[in-house]
Amino acid sequence: MYSSPTDWVPETFEPTRRLLVPRASASQTGSHRSTGSSLSALLSTLIPIFVVASVLLVIFLLLRKRLDRVYGPRTYLGVLDKDERTPKQSAGFLGWTKEYRQLTDEFVLGHSSLDNYLFLRLFKIMMMFCFVGCIITWPVLFPVNATDGGGESGLDILSFSNVNSPARYYAHCFIAWIFLGFVMYVITRESLFYAYLRQAYFLSPYVTSLISAKTVLFVDVPEHYRDEENLRHIFPNTRHIWLVCDPEDLEDMIEEREDAANKLETGEIKLIQDYVKKKGSIFNIDEDDRPTHKLKPLIGMKVDTIDWSRSELLRLIPAVAKKQAEKRSRKSAKLSAVFIEFETMRDAQAAFQQVSHQMPFHLTPKDLGMKPEQVIWKNLRKPFWLVKLIAAISTAFVAFLCIFWTIPVAFIGVLTNVNYLTDRLPWLSFINDIPSAILGVVTGLLPVLLLTILMKLVPIICSALARQFEPTMGAVQLKTQSWYFAFEVIQVFLVTTFSSGASAVVTQIVNDPTGAPQLLAKNLPKASNFYISYFVLKGLLTAMLQLLNVMPLIFALFLGKILDKTPKKMYNRYVTLSGIGWGSFYPKYTNLGVIALAYSCIAPLVLGFATVGFGLLYLGFRYNILFTLGTQVDTQGRAYARALQQLTVGIYLSEFCLIGLFVIGSSGSTLSVGPLVLMIIFTLGTVIWHFQVRSALSRHTTTLPSDLLAEEYCRGPVDDDGEKGHVELHDANGNIKKLDSEESSRSAQYQVPRSADPPPPPSGLFGKIKAFIFPSEFASAAVLSKYILSPHLSEPVRPYTSVEREEAYLNPALTAATPVVWLARDQYGLSRREVDDSRSQVGEGLEITDEDAWFDQDAKIQWNERDLKRTPLWEDKPDY
Known part of the structure; x- marks a missing residue:
C-alpha cells in the first residue's frame, strides 16, 4: 500500500484526467504512461x-x-x-x-x-x-x-x-x-x-419600401462627379443624391454644445435634488450650494456650472445653426463619397454591380442597403490610398x-x-x-x-x-x-x-x-x-x-x-x-x-x-x-x-x-x-x-437576381407627396401600374413573381426531410415569402416626410439638434423657476422642460416608464 498522497500521480496527460494511480518507481521515471482519461x-x-x-x-x-x-x-x-x-x-x-x-x-x-x-x-x-x-x-x-x-x-x-x-x-x-x-x-x-x-x-x-434598400454608397468619387447633374448623367434612374460634405470644425462645435447641455442638465438636477433633501424654500439657496466645476481638470478655473452652461449654450446654439446652414449649401466643400437612391431596387442592384468609372479605384460602389445610422462618417473623408x-x-x-x-x-x-x-x-x-x-x-x-x-x-x-x-x-x-x-x-x-x-x-x-x-x-x-x-x-x-x-x-x-x-x-x-x-x-x-x-x-x-x-x-x-x-x-x-x-x-x-x-x-x-x-x-x-x-x-448570396427584380411591388406611397391608398407595380422598364384591391391583397402576402402559387412546405417528419433534401423546391424564395415571412414584413414602413427624405443620408453633424434638457419637477417649484430662467437667458433654440419626471419624498428621480411616448425625449423616428 501507499501511505501518503505524494505516492500518487495522475494517470494520463489529458487536461481532463483526475484518476490517480501509484507513483512509478525511480527506474520508471520518464517512461510512457499509457493509461487513459477516465x-x-x-x-x-x-x-x-x-x-x-x-x-x-x-x-x-x-x-x-x-x-x-x-x-x-x-x-x-x-x-x-x-x-x-x-x-x-x-x-x-x-x-x-x-x-x-x-x-x-x-x-x-x-x-x-x-x-x-x-x-x-x-x-x-x-x-x-x-x-x-x-x-x-x-x-x-x-x-x-x-x-x-x-x-x-x-x-x-x-x-x-x-x-x-x-x-x-x-x-x-x-x-x-x-x-x-x-x-x-x-x-x-x-x-x-x-x-x-x-x-x-x-x-x-417592408424592406422594399425602405430608402436604404435602393441606396448605394459610392466612394473615391472624382472631383468632376461631386455634382448632382454629372452623377445623374451616368446614373439616369436616380431619385435622390446626397453629396457628403466636409463638416470641418462643425463636429467639435456640436460636441461642445452637447457638453454644455449635459452640464446644465446635471447641474440643475443636483441643485434641485439637494434642495428637495433640505426641504427648504426658494429664498434660502446659498451660493455654496450651487454646483460648480473646473474648466480644466485640477488646474482649471472653477465656475458656476449652471451659469457657465447657459452662457455657452447662448453662444453655441446660434453658431452651430449658422454653420449647419453653410455646410448644407451647394457651395460647401464635398468629400469623395456620395449616397445615391435609385428609383427601383433593380436600378440599385445594377449600379452596385457595374463598373462606374474607367479608372480603377474611382467611383467605387462600396455598399448597398446600409442604413444612415450604420455609416462611419469619419472614414468617408479618407482617400482610397490611405484606406x-x-x-x-x-x-x-x-x-x-x-x-x-x-x-x-x-x-x-x-x-x-x-x-x-x-x-x-x-x-x-x-x-x-x-x-x-x-x-x-x-x-x-x-x-x-x-x-x-x-x-x-x-x-x-x-x-x-x-x-x-x-x-x-x-x-x-x-x-x-x-x-x-x-x-x-x-x-x-x-x-x-x-x-x-x-x-x-x-x-x-x-x-x-x-x-x-x-x-x-x-x-x-x-x-x-x-x-x-x-x-x-x-x-x-x-x-x-x-x-x-x-x-x-x-x-x-x-x-x-x-x-x-x-x-x-x-x-x-x-x-x-x-x-x-x-x-x-x-x-x-x-x-x-x-x-x-x-x-x-x-x-x-x-x-x-x-x-x-x-x-x-x-x-x-x-x-x-x-x-x-x-x-x-x-x-x-x-x-x-x-x-x-x-x-x-x-x-x-x-x-x-x-x-x-x-x-x-x-x-x-x-x-x-x-x-x-x-x-x-x-x-x-x-x-x-x-x-x-x-x-x-457567391453572387446569389450578395445580390438579388434579375428575374425576381423584374417586377417590384410597393403598397401605398413612399412619401407624403404621393397619392395615398394605392398599390404600385414597377416593371422592368420603370413603368408604374396601379393594382386593384384584389391584386393588392395578394401582393401583400408575398413579393416574388406570382405566376403560380408555390407549394406549401410539407408537414410531418418525412415531409421535413423531403423539404431539407430539396430546398430549391420547398424552400424557394416564393415558398419562404408566402409561408415563412411574418405578416409584419408584408406592410411597408410609414410614409417619409419631405424633410426626412432630404436629411436621410446627410452627415449627422448637419442635422443634429440641440439636446433636450430634461429636469425632474419638485413640489416646491424650484424646477419651474430654473426652466424659466434657462429659457430667458439662453433664448430661442433651447428646449428645456420638467414634464413627466419628478422627485419623490426621498429626493429620488421618478419618471413615466410605462408611457414612453409622452416623455420629452420621444421621437417618431423614420425607419430608413
Missing part, C-alpha cells in the same frame, strides 16, 4: 461547471419576474411597435415555458432581424450535423477503436489513439467520407437556403497578433499537463505535493477559464482596427469576423491542441527525438478531452449567462443607480436594447463547429458533447433574442453566409488530420496505403466541391 476524471472537471450553472439558473428563475426590464423588455417596451413585440410571458414558470415553446424562430425573422434569425439557425445547423455525426460515427468507430488493443484505457479507448492495426483505417476513411460528405451537403443546402431567404426577405414590402494602407497595416498587425498570442496560449496548453514536466524540471517538483482535487482544477478547469478571458481581448482589438478604414458598422463586423475567426482557429484550436499534446510527451521526445511523430500521432487524438470540457463550459455556462443577462442585471441592480442621475440617462438606458456583436460572436461558435468537425473521425466522442453544447447555446440565445435583445448592427445576413464558408475549415482539418495519422501512425505499413490514397482523393474532391459552391453561389 470517466471520473472527466466528471471532476464537469461537476464544478454544473454547480455554477445550476446556481446561475436558480438566480435567473428567482429574478425573472421581478425584473421585467432585464428579462423581458420586448414583451412591453413602448418604443417598440406592437407588431415587433413578443407576447407577454405568463405569470407562472410552466405557463412561460408553454408560451416560449409556441414562439417559433420565424417570429424572430419577422419581428427582430434577419441577422438574429440566422444566428439562431447556425446553432441549429451545427447541433444537427453533430447529432447526425454521432449516429454515423459511434456505431462503427467506437467498436473499431475500442477493440484493437492499442494499450489505452478509460475514455481514450474510444479514440484513434487506441488503433494499432492499419487495416482498421478503412473504417475511419469511409466513415469520414459519409459524415464529411453529409456536412458538405448541409453547407451547400444552407447556402442555397440563405440565398432564397435573402431574396424573399429583401423583396418583402488601402490602413487596411494593409491592420491586417499585418492581426497576423502579428496571431504569432504573439501564441506565447500565452501555449503556456495555457502547457498548464494542462504541467505535472508531467516535473521529470525534467526539478524546480517544479512542488506540483507533486498539491492535493489531487486542487491539481485537477488547476490543470483542467483553470486553463479553460484563462483561455476564455485571454481571447476576449482579441475581438476588441480587431474591431478597433476595422473601424479605422471600413465605411459602415456592418463592414466592420464582417472584417472583425474574418480576422477573429482565423485567430480562433489558430490559437484556441491548433496551438492549444499541439501544445497540449507535445507537452504531454516532452520527456519521451527528449529521450527519443526520432519517435516524436509516432508519439504525437498517438497523443494528439487524446487532446480532444480538453475540448470536451470546453464544449461543456461554452454550452452550459454561456447559456446560463445569457439567461441571467449579467450586464443588464448589474446595471439594473447597482451601476444604473450610481451612473444614471438624470431622467435622460434613465430613459436612454431603459429604451435601448443591446444587440449581438456579430464580429466577435460568430467566430467563437463557428470555431466550436470547426473543432467538432476536426475531431469527428479521430475522437468521435467530441460530437456528443458538441451536440449538447450547441443545443444549450441555442436555448440560451433563443430566449434573449426573443425577449431581451435588439439589433445594433445590420450585416443583412452576410455574417451567417460567411460562417457557413468558415465551417469548411473544419472539413479540411479533419481530412488533413486523418491523412497525417494514416501516414505517421502506420509506421510505413502497406495496409495503410489504401485508406491514405482514398482520403487524399476525397480531399481533392472537397477542394473541387468548395470551389464550385463558392463560384455558383
